[in-house]
Amino acid sequence: MSIINKTYSKFLSIFPVVILFISVLSNSKYNFIYDENYLSFYISYVIIFFWSLKRPEYFGYGFIFFAGILNDVIQNNPLGISSVEYLLICVLTAFVRRRIILQNLMYDWVFFLISILIVGSINYIILVYIFNIPIVYNSLLLGLFATFLIYPIFAKILSWIDNIVQVSINDKKNQ
Amino acid sequence: MSREMGRDDFVISARSVFLNKGNRQKFSLLTLIIISIVILSLEYFKSGPVNQIRMFTKDIIIKSSYAASVPFKSISNTYSTVVDHFKMYEEYEKLKKAERKKQNLMLENNFFKEENQRLKKLINEKNLYNDEFYITKVLLDQKSPYLRSLLINKGFKHGIKLGAAVRSGSYFIGKIVDSNYLTSRILLISDLNSKIPVIIEPGSISAILSGTGDHELGQIEYLPENINIEEGGIVYTSGSDGVISSGIPIGKIILENNMIKVDYFTDFTQINFVKVYYKK
Numbered sequence: 094m095s096i097i098n099k100t101y102s103k104f105l106s107i108f109p110v111v112i113l114f115i116s117v118l119s120n121s122k123y124n125f126i127y128d129e130n131y132l133s134f135y136i137s138y139v140i141i142f143f144w145s146l147k148r149p150e151y152f153g154y155g156f157i158f159f160a161g162i163l164n165d166v167i168q169n170n171p172l173g174i175s176s177v178e179y180l181l182i183c184v185l186t187a188f189v190r191r192r193i194i195l196q197n198l199m200y201d202w203v204f205f206l207i208s209i210l211i212v213g214s215i216n217y218i219i220l221v222y223i224f225n226i227p228i229v230y231n232s233l234l235l236g237l238f239a240t241f242l243i244y245p246i247f248a249k250i251l252s253w254i255d256n257i258v259q260v261s262i263n264d265k266k267n268q
Numbered sequence: 269m270s271r272e273m274g275r276d277d278f279v280i281s282a283r284s285v286f287l288n289k290g291n292r293q294k295f296s297l298l299t300l301i302i303i304s305i306v307i308l309s310l311e312y313f314k315s316g317p318v319n320q321i322r323m324f325t326k327d328i329i330i331k332s333s334y335a336a337s338v339p340f341k342s343i344s345n346t347y348s349t350v351v352d353h354f355k356m357y358e359e360y361e362k363l364k365k366a367e368r369k370k371q372n373l374m375l376e377n378n379f380f381k382e383e384n385q386r387l388k389k390l391i392n393e394k395n396l397y398n399d400e401f402y403i404t405k406v407l408l409d410q411k412s413p414y415l416r417s418l419l420i421n422k423g424f425k426h427g428i429k430l431g432a433a434v435r436s437g438s439y440f441i442g443k444i445v446d447s448n449y450l451t452s453r454i455l456l457i458s459d460l461n462s463k464i465p466v467i468i469e470p471g472s473i474s475a476i477l478s479g480t481g482d483h484e485l486g487q488i489e490y491l492p493e494n495i496n497i498e499e500g501g502i503v504y505t506s507g508s509d510g511v512i513s514s515g516i517p518i519g520k521i522i523l524e525n526n527m528i529k530v531d532y533f534t535d536f537t538q539i540n541f542v543k544v545y546y547k548k
Contacts, residue, residue, distance in 0.1 A: 118333060119340055158300045162307075166329040172322065173308030180301050184286070187297070191281045224311070 105261045108254065109144050109151040116140055117164045133236040137164065138212065139247045141179050142205055146186040146196070147255060154183060171224050178212045185211065198248060206241045213237045401435075401543040402426060418442070418454040420542060427546040428452050431511035435543045439533040440464075440505050440516040444544065452544070457518065458483045458536055466518060467506040468497060474506055477518065483536040486519065488528040499523045503530050513545070 104111075116136040137160065144151050161176030168175070185208045193200065213233055220226040286298040310318050404420040422428050424447045432444045434454045442462065446453035455462055462479035468488070476490045491497070501521040507514025519530040 114336070115340065118336055153294055154297055154300050155295050158295075158304065161304065163329060163333060166326050167333060171308055171311040172325075173304045173306075173311070176304035177301060177308060180297055180304060184297055184301075188281060191284060219308070 102261050102265055105258050106151075108258060109140070109148070110156050112251075112254075113137065113140050113144075113152065113156065113160050114163070117160045118167065133232070133239075134243060135209065135236060135240045136247070137175075137179070138182060138209055138240055139205075139244055140251070141182050142186060142208060142244075143201075143248055143251045145183045146190060146201065147252075149183075149187065149190070151258070154180065157183060171220070171226075174216065174219055177219075178216055181212055181215065182208055198245060201248065202241075202244055205244050209237050209240060401545045402428070403541055403543055406540055406542060417445070417456060417459060418539065418542065420452050420454060420544065421450065422544055423448045423450045423452050425449050428544055429546065431509075433505070433512040433516065433545045435516065435545075436534045436539050436541075438517065440512070440518045441532075441534050441536070441539065441542065443512060454542065454544075456483075456536055457486060458532065463489075464512070464518075465506045465508045466503050467514070468501050468503055468521065470498075470501065471495075473497065474508065477503060477530055484532065485522070485524075486530040486532060488521070488530060491528070497521055497523075497528050 141157060141160075145157075157179045158176045161174075161179045162172060164170070164175040165172045185204075189204055217228060217230070217233060220228050286296065310322070313319060402422050404422045406418050406420055428444055428447050430444055430447055433440060434442050434444065440457065442454045442456040442459075443464075444452050445455040457464055457477060457479055458481065459479040460481045462477075464477045465474065466477045466488075467474055473491065473495055475488050478487045478489050480487050488497070488503075499521055503518045503521060505512050505514055505516040505518065517533060519532040522529050522531050
């Protein structure tokens, strides 16, 4: 196996983690102003939900925890809040994975809505009631709803990436 | 019985979710959630060693995030460069049009200048003003609420006379009030003692601009009665004193508390070099 193939295969195996960190590092790019409200797409929620539901073996919970800390520092949130949110998504997806045998996009989509609503509520409660940080409720809700709407598109893209990664892993096994 | 089974299933699932480590997992979810909650609760300590550790951690993360974001930034910059390249032709066309317009205006300006000189010759009017100037360095900047003046390194040895106009860039900033052999003093228009004859456009309204000691705003005085001055009008030197040439822009009219004020174009706190006009 040539060095290029090895590097390519290694890169593909860490690709989901890379996508997660890119989404966290460039979070400020997904903010728009709509009707005097900030419309934020929580892309990291989508990525964590998708991968931890479909292929939890792709990235460790440690990476998710670290991504949360990184997000808090970049967003100037209280340290640890995003880690709690991200890990909570992992808890919910792990629970679903154990309870549901057949998965399809529709179920995932509905469950994604429930998950982000739970996580969003916890985010709101911690920031507003514990840390007294004012959050515009409409913006949060609008952002979560927008994230819910874009989930199928991202799910398709991430499935496509997943196929590529799987092919690479199988090739490696067969060699 | 079945309800008990369901509850047991739920407990087993919950236990396995929180405590079991899957493939490639070094930490259980419960451990990481507890660590996150501990870190979150430490946010309450805004002083002491906890805060210092937090600041240190944030510094490291911010620095490493900056380093990590460099490739993304360069990708974004490259994208902008490519987009700029695609827009280059459009921009070039725009600039070409603007340049053509500018050249037309310059030619028009030259024509009016020459026509003006010709007409002045016809009525035998002497040219009182001169376009010759020195660019001089400001040696000292005297600032107090009552004194706004600058000292420059050119004096009457260089032909600088009392009353000569001084500009910063294209804008009038004051006149020479004291000329020594090698140095001169400029009285800025913002000085309390400064009174300059001005003309306000549109309308060609003559008035006097008085300094107030404030380096941002001057005051318009001796206006003819029943005259309406609109905000945004431009104030120029009128040249009616026969010393300062006419038409040098000074500032913009603003109306404040029923008073007509002039917002100077020049920032008097940032003057390092000035143009002093002199006669040969």
